[in-house]
Amino acid sequence: MTVTDSIRPPARRDSLTDDLRWRGLIQDSTGDDELRALLDGERAVFYVGFDPTAPSLHVGHLMQVTTARRLQLAGHCPLLLVGGATGQIGDPKESAERTLNPPEVVAGWVDRIRDQLAPFVSYTGGQRGAAGEQPRLDRRDVGGRVPP
Numbered sequence: 001m002t003v004t005d006s007i008r009p010p011a012r013r014d015s016l017t018d019d020l021r022w023r024g025l026i027q028d029s030t031g032d033d034e035l036r037a038l039l040d041g042e043r044a045v046f047y048v049g050f051d052p053t054a055p056s057l058h059v060g061h062l063m064q065v066t067t068a069r070r071l072q073l074a075g076h077c078p079l080l081l082v083g084g085a086t087g088q089i090g091d092p093k094e095s096a097e098r099t100l101n102p103p104e105v106v107a108g109w110v111d112r113i114r115d116q117l118a119p120f121v122s123y124t125g126g127q128r129g130a131a132g133e134q135p136r137l138d139r140r141d142v143g144g145r146v147p148p
Contacts, residue, residue: 016040043075069120
């Protein structure tokens, strides 16, 4: 096998599972048959979490966003959860404690990130690929407020 052969797409990818494997998004799996049945089945609900520790998405989020889009186009139902509670705690630092972000700052980051995610998934009538309103999912709504 040459290097070119290893990057050339297969002539035909018969299923979502095959496509995700070809893209390198599935490497190993416990219960490969169960995973294939789920991904290639009727419809699964899945979630992707985003911690708003800055005011914008960045290139590190690209794989999660595009994979969520790919799964939705295959008929699955995405829930994109922006972690307002975890965003308050901030990113870890090697030389210091985490900085507690003010709730109003994190709320602004949550809104911006939610708006940035909205074009990639649809929540209207189950129409695949259609633009729709992003549901208002925020981890603060589920987990309550972070104590002072």
